[in-house]
Structures are given as structure tokens and as C-alpha cells.
Amino acid sequence: MDYRAIAKALLQEHPQTIAVALARLEAEQAGEILKLLPAFIQADLVTRIVQIDQLPPEVIEEIDALLDQLFGRR
Numbered sequence: 001m002d003y004r005a006i007a008k009a010l011l012q013e014h015p016q017t018i019a020v021a022l023a024r025l026e027a028e029q030a031g032e033i034l035k036l037l038p039a040f041i042q043a044d045l046v047t048r049i050v051q052i053d054q055l056p057p058e059v060i061e062e063i064d065a066l067l068d069q070l071f072g073r074r
Contacts, residue, residue, distance in 0.1 A: 001029075001071065003029075003033050003036055004036055006071070007036035007037050010033065010037070010070070011038075011041075013066070015041065015044055015045060015048060016048055017066070018037075018041075018048075019045045019048035019049045019052065020052060020055065020060075020063050021066060021067055022034060022045060022049060023049045023052055024060075024063060024064065024067060025067070034046075
């Protein structure tokens with residue numbers, strides 16, 4: 001899995017989308033990707049992940065589709 005390419009692609013997304021995407025991954029995968037992101041955004045993403053509440057199902061579906069594309073799933 002090319003975590004560097006995934007991190008680069010995620011940087012094109014809004015920080016909240018990145019946070020939700022990372023929260024939807026396995027902890028090991030999210031950690032590897034988070035380490036590759038610029039330091040200035042890492043703390044913001046961790047804060048956003050901690051604060052994620054209930055999201056509308058449509059948002060989760062869109063983020064899952066993004067993850068499927070990035071990870072080559074389905």
C-alpha cells in the first residue's frame with residue numbers, strides 16, 4: 001500500500017474530510033498516513049478526529065467512496 005500517495009491525495013480534501021477518512025481506517029493505517037502529512041495539519045486533524053460526532057449517512061458514504069478509490073478497494 002502506497003501510504004505516501006494516499007497522504008498526498010488526502011491533502012486535496014478539506015481537513016474535516018481527511019479527519020473522518022482517517023477515523024474510518026484501521027488505527028495502523030491511519031497512523032502511517034498521519035505521519036506522512038505536514039506537521040502543521042497533524043494536530044488539527046487529531047483534534048478533529050476526537051471531536052467527530054454523528055455524521056449523516058450520505059457523508060459517510062462519500063468518504064467511504066473516497067477511501068475505496070484511494071485504497072483501490074472494490
